[in-house]
Amino acid sequence: MVKGMEVNLFSAIKNTDDQKPEGQMDKFSGKLQDEWKPEDETKTRNKKITVSLLRMKLEEQEFRCVYSGRELTPDACSLDHITPLSKGGLHVIDNIQFVCPMINRMKNTMSSEEFIAICRMVARYSIENQ
Numbered sequence: 221m222v223k224g225m226e227v228n229l230f231s232a233i234k235n236t237d238d239q240k241p242e243g244q245m246d247k248f249s250g251k252l253q254d255e256w257k258p259e260d261e262t263k264t265r266n267k268k269i270t271v272s273l274l275r276m277k278l279e280e281q282e283f284r285c286v287y288s289g290r291e292l293t294p295d296a297c298s299l300d301h302i303t304p305l306s307k308g309g310l311h312v313i314d315n316i317q318f319v320c321p322m323i324n325r326m327k328n329t330m331s332s333e334e335f336i337a338i339c340r341m342v343a344r345y346s347i348e349n350q
Contacts, residue, residue: 269311269312269313269316273313274299274313274316277313277316277317277318278292278297278318281317281318285318285319285320285323286317286318286319287319287320287323287335287336287339288319288320288323290320292318292320296320296321297318297319297320297321298318298319298320298321298323298324299316299317299318300316300317300318300319300324301315301316302315302316302317302331302332303315303331303332304329304330304331306329307329307331309331
């Protein structure tokens with residue numbers, strides 16, 4: 221497993237040939253290092269995970285972590301598999317989301333459902349025992 225796929229995807233966005241980043245995407249135009257390379261695209265269901273699809277996913281999430289709602293920045297953004305690869309999840313765009321690195325480390329190899337259930341249990345216990 222690639223631990224949390226903590227990808228610095230932003231230089232890949234910078235290096236794409238397609239449309240120039242605009243608006244909020246400008247903040248992300250500096251950084252995808254060696255962890256993600258467009259030539260490493262994975263074909264699945266006739267779709268490739270391309271920088272353009274990653275950009276669209278980030279924009280769909282409105283540059284926010286899907287769990288905390290925190291604004292994602294180039295220095296605080298991590299690629300996460302909704303169903304972890306270790307549990308049979310695929311490396312496809314429909315199984316990828318952007319999260320805060322801290323949350324991605326906490327989620328580790330849990331599915332989204334498992335992670336949310338644990339978060340609810342912790343919150344419930346905390347409220348009941350204040």
